[in-house]
Amino acid sequence: MRCKAVTALCRTVLCLCATLVRAQQPAPQEAAKTPPDPIATLASGLSLERYKATIKSLTQFGDRVQGTDRNRAAVDWIEAQLKSYGCTNTERLHYDYQPPAPPATPAPPRPVPQVFGLGGSRFRGPRTPDPPPNTDPMKQPDVKLRELNSGASTPGPREEVFCTKIGATHPDEMYIVSAHMDGRGWGEAANDDGSGTALVMELARIFSLPEVQTERSIRFALWNNEESGHQGARTYVAQRKDLQGKESPAGSGQYPEPKWLGMIQHDMMLFDHGMPGKDGSVSKEQRPEADINIEYQASSKFAGAALLLAGKFQLANEKYAADYPANIGPHMTNTDSDAFQDLIPAISLREAERGAQMGNNWDPHHHQPTDLYANFTDDDFRLGLNAAQTTLGAVAELAGVKVGSSPVSRSEP
Numbered sequence: 001m002r003c004k005a006v007t008a009l010c011r012t013v014l015c016l017c018a019t020l021v022r023a024q025q026p027a028p029q030e031a032a033k034t035p036p037d038p039i040a041t042l043a044s045g046l047s048l049e050r051y052k053a054t055i056k057s058l059t060q061f062g063d064r065v066q067g068t069d070r071n072r073a074a075v076d077w078i079e080a081q082l083k084s085y086g087c088t089n090t091e092r093l094h095y096d097y098q099p100p101a102p103p104a105t106p107a108p109p110r111p112v113p114q115v116f117g118l119g120g121s122r123f124r125g126p127r128t129p130d131p132p133p134n135t136d137p138m139k140q141p142d143v144k145l146r147e148l149n150s151g152a153s154t155p156g157p158r159e160e161v162f163c164t165k166i167g168a169t170h171p172d173e174m175y176i177v178s179a180h181m182d183g184r185g186w187g188e189a190a191n192d193d194g195s196g197t198a199l200v201m202e203l204a205r206i207f208s209l210p211e212v213q214t215e216r217s218i219r220f221a222l223w224n225n226e227e228s229g230h231q232g233a234r235t236y237v238a239q240r241k242d243l244q245g246k247e248s249p250a251g252s253g254q255y256p257e258p259k260w261l262g263m264i265q266h267d268m269m270l271f272d273h274g275m276p277g278k279d280g281s282v283s284k285e286q287r288p289e290a291d292i293n294i295e296y297q298a299s300s301k302f303a304g305a306a307l308l309l310a311g312k313f314q315l316a317n318e319k320y321a322a323d324y325p326a327n328i329g330p331h332m333t334n335t336d337s338d339a340f341q342d343l344i345p346a347i348s349l350r351e352a353e354r355g356a357q358m359g360n361n362w363d364p365h366h367h368q369p370t371d372l373y374a375n376f377t378d379d380d381f382r383l384g385l386n387a388a389q390t391t392l393g394a395v396a397e398l399a400g401v402k403v404g405s406s407p408v409s410r411s412e413p
């Protein structure tokens with residue numbers, strides 16, 4: 001008798017437990033209702049191998065110095081690639097570049113700043129100044145590469161290319177996602193700025209997939225003449241800032257220059273091996289705690305809005321970047337986004353802070369003949385890929401993305 005009663009009680013308790021467990025689990029049809037995150041789906045289209053292959057392809061044009069045949073060939077190649085990705089509405093900005101005459105007497109060597117650097121940054125640790133850009137061909141030991149880089153820059157006409165994902169419901173507003181395609185230093189400009197150019201091209205490819213729709217427009221721009229003083233980006237601003245948001249022709253629903261909502265520049269995305277040691281040497285390995293540095297300029301007119309924009313990128317990094325975090329700093333400087341910072345919220349993404357870290361020679365390949373594809377490892381390339389995941393995630397949210405029949409994913413700008 002006693003035995004049977006215990007068994008019956010056990011059965012009741014077991015039955016009750018099972019009911020409770022079932023009650024806590026979503027019903028199968030409920031679980032099926034949670035739609036997949038369309039942005040995660042998009043981000044999964046990025047791959048380390050594709051990103052590396054695009055950088056490698058850019059290095060076929062050597063250091064891509066502005067005003068040379070190799071630079072013009074690179075612009076042609078980038079445009080053909082963008083079209084092949086489905087970003088078919090490519091346009092070119094035309095301008096003339098006349099380099100300033102060299103000073104009559106050479107400038108005295110710059111004093112080594114001890115405390116404050118470019119953009120209002122503050123140096124920490126031992127001082128190891130960033131050397132001047134290399135201009136000596138003989139510092140490139142690879143004869144073939146030296147030959148490829150040997151054509152000199154000539155003054156005159158310049159071109160740069162961009163293409164645009166047209167917004168489905170707000171074609172009159174856009175985000176600008178950019179990098180500079182020119183380089184210098186007698187290497188391959190693999191990191192500066194093949195890494196940023198490849199990132200922008202990869203994003204153009206993903207956002208141009210036929211199943212992807214965005215509410216707002218996104219322009220993918222590859223500036224020229226960054227290394228000579230940002231003339232490509234500055235000319236774009238000068239030529240087009242007053243065209244923003246104007247429908248042309250009237251009634252056509254077309255906006256040649258949608259209103260600028262934000263500008264995001266990518267420049268040197270691969271190398272974060274940490275602070276140089278007291279002897280000036282830099283670690284051979286990517287540091288495990290490497291990060292993407294999102295910078296805005298605290299002294300710019302749109303500092304507050306740019307900081308908010310940077311915050312959205314940091315959150316997108318946490319959601320979509322697989323390996324490396326992002327940190328925000330207030331000293332954006334020496335990059336194409338400078339031209340936009342007093343007109344709209346503008347930020348830049350980099351491997352290190354431009355003022356205090358690059359300025360303290362954290363990247364010994366900067367503008368040197370050693371900026372070669374072969375000098376970076378997968379741990380380096382992965383930092384650039386994570387920056388691509390970060391920008392893709394943030395811009396997809398900001399522009400309001402929809403993939404296939406997925407709901408629109410967005411946060412209001």
Ligand SMILES: [Zn+2]
Nearest residue numbers: 192193267268
């Ligand atoms: Zn650069």
